Amino acid sequence: MDTAETAGLLSAHFSAWAHLTKEEQDGMLSDTVLTRYAKGACIHNGENDCKGMLLIKKGQLRTYMLSESGKEITLYRLGAGDVCVLSASCVLSAITFEVQIDAEEDSEVLFISPLYLQSLMERNIHVECFVYKTATDRFSDVMWAMQQILFMSMDKRLAVFLWDEIAKTADDTVHLTHEQVARDVGSAREVVSRMLKYFSSEGIVELSRGGIRIINKQKLRKLAE
C-alpha cells in the first residue's frame, strides 16, 4: 500500500488528521503499518498485547471479553473504516481493562504504534479528543450489548416474533416495516432497527426495502428458544 492511499484512509476516518501539522502527518504516515489477517486470526490478545490504534481497511473484527475460564462475551464488531483504540490501552490512562480482538473475515488493518500515538496525543489535543471520543462510541456499543445480555429481552422477543411470522405466512420474508415490528413487539423503532442490524451482522436476516428475509432459520430458532 502506498503512502497516498494510507493518507487517504487516515484523512477519511481519523478525524483529527486535518488538525495535524504537515510534520505530524508525515510522522504518522511513516509510523503506520498495514497487516493482513486471515479469518479467525487473533489481532489483539488482552493484557499481553498493546498493538496501538488500528484502522480497518478491509474485513471485519470482533471485540470480546474473555474470562479466566475461557467464556467469551462479544462486545461489538467493527468493519471497514472503523477505528479501534482499545488496542492502545497501554498508553491510555483512562482505559484500565483489556479486550480480545479477532478477525472474523480476512482483514487488512492499519496500525499506528502505541508510542507514536502517545507522543501525538501529548502534543495535539485533537488527537487526544479523537481517541477518547472513539472510546466513548465503543462504550455505547458495549452498553447496548450488556443491555441485551443482562436483561435478555429484545433479541429473544424479536426472534420469537420473526419466527412466528414466517411460520404463519410460510414465507421466508417478513413484509413489515421496522415501525410495524416495533409496535408488535412493544418496543421503539430505533431499538428494533438496531437489533435487526445486529441480526443481519450475525447472518440471521437480510434487510431490504421489501422487508426482513430470514437467511438462517436455525440461528433464529436458537435465539427464540
Add this chain to the structure above:
Amino acid sequence: MDTAETAGLLSAHFSAWAHLTKEEQDGMLSDTVLTRYAKGACIHNGENDCKGMLLIKKGQLRTYMLSESGKEITLYRLGAGDVCVLSASCVLSAITFEVQIDAEEDSEVLFISPLYLQSLMERNIHVECFVYKTATDRFSDVMWAMQQILFMSMDKRLAVFLWDEIAKTADDTVHLTHEQVARDVGSAREVVSRMLKYFSSEGIVELSRGGIRIINKQKLRKLAE
C-alpha cells in the same frame, strides 16, 4: 454556596477549567446550580431526563442500568469531587445509552446545564476532551463491573476466602496483606485491592493497615454462597 466556592470546586475537579477564557469561566459559574438530594432520591432517570454534567460536592451517587422489568445492575459509584457526564447524554452524540443515578447518601451536587455544556464543547476543545475522557473513565468502571457480573469469579472467590479465614481464626479481622490474599485466591494484588475497595464501598469490610475487618457477615456470606 458562593461563586468563589463554586469556582474552587470547578478548578479542582473540572480539569478543562484552566483552559477556559475568563468569559467562559464567568458563563459557567452563572450557569452552575447546586442541588441537595436526600439519601435515596433519584437524580437522573434515564431517557426522560437530561440533567447535564454534574460534579459531586458531597455525598455518594450510584449509577445503574434498569431493565424494562425493573431489574437493576449497579455500574459504579461516585463520591465527592467526581464528575458525571452520562447525565448529559442528550448533548453527547457518542453516548447512545441511558443510565439511572440515585443518591446513596445525602448529597450536594453541582449541575452544569446540557445546553451550556454543549455550547462550551463546541467552542473549546479542552472541554470536549475532558468530557470524553471522563466518559472513558466510566467505561473502565463499567467493564470492571461487567467482568464481575458476567464471569462471577473474583467477588465470589474473595468472599469465600474471607469467610473461611474468619471461621478458621474466630477473629473478625483477616490479618493478611492484599498481596498475601491475592496469592491465596490465585489472582493479582491489583485485582484483590480493587475488589476489597468495592467490598468496602458495599459496607462489607473495613480496610486498615492492620488488615481486613468484616463488618457485615451476612452480606459476605451471601456473596460467598
